[in-house]
Amino acid sequence: MNIEVAYALEKKQTLLSLEVDEGISLKQAIENSGILVLYPQIDLSKDKTGIFGKIVKLDAILRDKDRVEIYRPLIADPKQVRKERAAQGKKMRSSKKS
Numbered sequence: 134m135n136i137e138v139a140y141a142l143e144k145k146q147t148l149l150s151l152e153v154d155e156g157i158s159l160k161q162a163i164e165n166s167g168i169l170v171l172y173p174q175i176d177l178s179k180d181k182t183g184i185f186g187k188i189v190k191l192d193a194i195l196r197d198k199d200r201v202e203i204y205r206p207l208i209a210d211p212k213q214v215r216k217e218r219a220a221q222g223k224k225m226r227s228s229k230k231s
Contacts, residue, residue, distance in 0.1 A: 134197035138166040160191035162201050
């Protein structure tokens with residue numbers, strides 16, 4: 134079966150296509166792809182993984198045409214960033230009224 138393994142940095146994305154045997158796990162596919170050699174900073178014990186945007190565990194069994202994704206840790210909490218932007222917007226609106 135055919136799958137893809139994807140990893141994205143801020144300014145560079147890598148998408149590797151490979152043919153694998155049925156019954157392969159997500160972790161085995163990542164290891165077989167060679168992406169861990171290309172990006173030694175990937176740490177499968179810490180970094181989250183998924184298939185087509187849905188987080189799954191390393192022991193998940195893949196299906197034909199799955200896209201395995203390795204996610205980098207977030208730099209900032211998206212909820213906190215939205216709260217800060219909302220607070221800044223309120224502050225700007227109130228200062229314009231003065």
